[in-house]
Amino acid sequence: MSTKNKILDAADVLFADKGFNGTSLREITSQANVNLAAVNYHFGSKKELIKAVMSRYMDELSPQLESALSLICQAEQKPTLHEVFYAFIDPLLKLNEFKENGTSTFLQLLGRGYTDSQGFLRWFLTTQYPNVFTNFTKAVKIAYPELTTEEMFWRLHFTMGTIVFTMSSSEALIDIAQNDFDNKLDIAGVIERVIPYVAAGVAAPITNN
Amino acid sequence: MSTKNKILDAADVLFADKGFNGTSLREITSQANVNLAAVNYHFGSKKELIKAVMSRYMDELSPQLESALSLICQAEQKPTLHEVFYAFIDPLLKLNEFKENGTSTFLQLLGRGYTDSQGFLRWFLTTQYPNVFTNFTKAVKIAYPELTTEEMFWRLHFTMGTIVFTMSSSEALIDIAQNDFDNKLDIAGVIERVIPYVAAGVAAPITNN
DNA sequence: AGCTAGTTTAAACACCCGTTTAAAATAGCG
DNA sequence: CGCTATTTTAAACGGGTGTTTAAACTAGCT
Known part of the structure; x- marks a missing residue:
């Protein structure tokens, strides 16, 4: 495997686990068994590495999400909110074929990106992948x-x-839940549970104060 | 004002803004106009400072939440989910009297604590203030x-x-919303909007797969 | 083989971090 | 006042950070 990919693979696991600020290039390169300087040689800087890690997922996900959402919008009968949210499940779960634990790693990275580094990743996503957002609001x-x-x-x-x-x-959370309820559960199970929740939230009746 | 409080005041603004890992003691002490070593003298370590910042809010909030929730539980007619969640609003907004922008700062800190530093703050809160959680689930x-x-x-x-x-x-988000919808909005307004959302989410019908 | 372009390597750079030290300043009190 | 205990201060410590350098190595090609 190429040095570039070894770095990417090590980086996204560590970034997801410990955050962008909390992961040093030395951890990444030693995990990937490559030289420290390789990051700056291949990516230029740590910030560019972060972008590259996210892009690898987004380039895989973005077209699938777009087609799933546009399929729903063009259907003969208008979709329910439930259907709109379920449109996300398949593309997200397909990330597991693309990479081991891809789904949860990607979602964790997304969470990190929202809070770490004062929203530069939010800027990156909304400017680089605007179609995902506009298609979703349309649906x-x-x-x-x-x-x-x-x-x-x-x-x-x-x-x-x-x-x-x-x-x-x-x-x-999965750890806690498995201890307390000894119920086998994985990331797909969590998604199954969160969809009804968010769908009901978005569908909540409008309150006019 | 005492050095200790100057540090606490500077710390919670900076922690909320840039996270615990993202804020250095040097930033805090120079913002507070105190000597760098004062943190370790008065609090022992950075970790203890973080706990102290959170405790200042929790000690104010926790009793108020407890009484509001137990009031609801002991009412003659059983409460709605909406009422349970609304019980949080007053205690949370009272943090604004306790400290300028106290409500939003505290909630931001809570968010930081969940993702930063691999969940040590979650441990701290659940072990130091367990009543808040048990009362809530009871309600x-x-x-x-x-x-x-x-x-x-x-x-x-x-x-x-x-x-x-x-x-x-x-x-x-408030900035974006005010630009796009020129609708005056503050933290209380956001809370007013999020309550129906989460209440509907919790109240979502049970799906049995 | 010899040259070149691409890649890897070890070492150093300059800087920031949390913490500690020991001296200086300040209160508080008999 | 003079002594003691508390607090503040400047400086240093040891270690970690992202990045850069220049030399070593490794293809690939004529």
Whole structure:
């Protein structure tokens, strides 16, 4: 395997686990069995490495999400909110074929990116992959047209927060849940549980104060 | 003002803004106009300072939350989920009297603590302030007894995630929202919007797969 | 084989970190 | 006042950080 990929593979596990700030290049390169300077040689800087790690997932995910959402929007009958959110499941789970534990690693990275480094990753995602967001809001708008744009703005961000936050601590939660309820559970199980939650949240009746 | 309080005041703003790992003692002490060594003299270590910052809020909040929740549980008619969640609003908003921008700062700190430093703050909160959690689950159990303990476990963590994550990026979101919808909005407004969302999420019908 | 372009390597660089030290300053009190 | 205990201070410590350097190595190709 190429040095570049060895670095990427080691980096995304460590980044997901300990955050971007919390992971040093020395940890990454020793885990990847490559020289420290290789990161700067192949990627230029740590920041560019972070972008590369995220891009590897987004380039895989983004087209699949786009087609899944546009399929829903063009269907003869208008979709339910439940269907809109379920459109995310297959593309997300396919990341597991793309890479071992790809789904949960990616979602953890997303969570890290939201809170670490003062939102530079949010800027990166919204500017580099804007279609994912516009397609999603379009689909929600069709499924729940009564929702004002502003309410939708907030509820989608709440949803983003729920997903991302849950997944970034999903390993710990799964551990606790398996101890307390001895119920075999994996990342797909968590997704199965979070979808009804966020769908109900977005579908909540509009309160007019 | 005492050196100790100057440090605490500077620390919680910086911690909320840039995370625990992302804030150095040198930033804190220069912002507080005190000597670098003062932190270790008064608090012992950075970790103890983090605990002290959180305790200052929790000691204020915890009793108020406990009484608000037990009031609800002991009412003659069983509470709705909406009421259970609204019980949080007043105690949280009272943090603004306790300290300028106390509410949003505290919630941001909570978000930081969940993701930074591999969950040591979660351990700290659940072991030092267990009553808040048990009272909350008790109240939810009364309001929605059909929910299994396991489902409740997950939905409460989803809720925690939504709140904490939303608030940790609330400033940026409020900025965007005010630009796009020119709608005056503050932290209380965000709370007003997130409550129906999480209440609906927790109240979502049970799916049996 | 000999040259070149691409890659890897060990070492050093300059800087930031949390913590400790020991001296200086400041209060508090008999 | 003079003594003691507390607090503040500047400086240093040991270690970790991302990045850069220049030399060594390794293809690939004529």
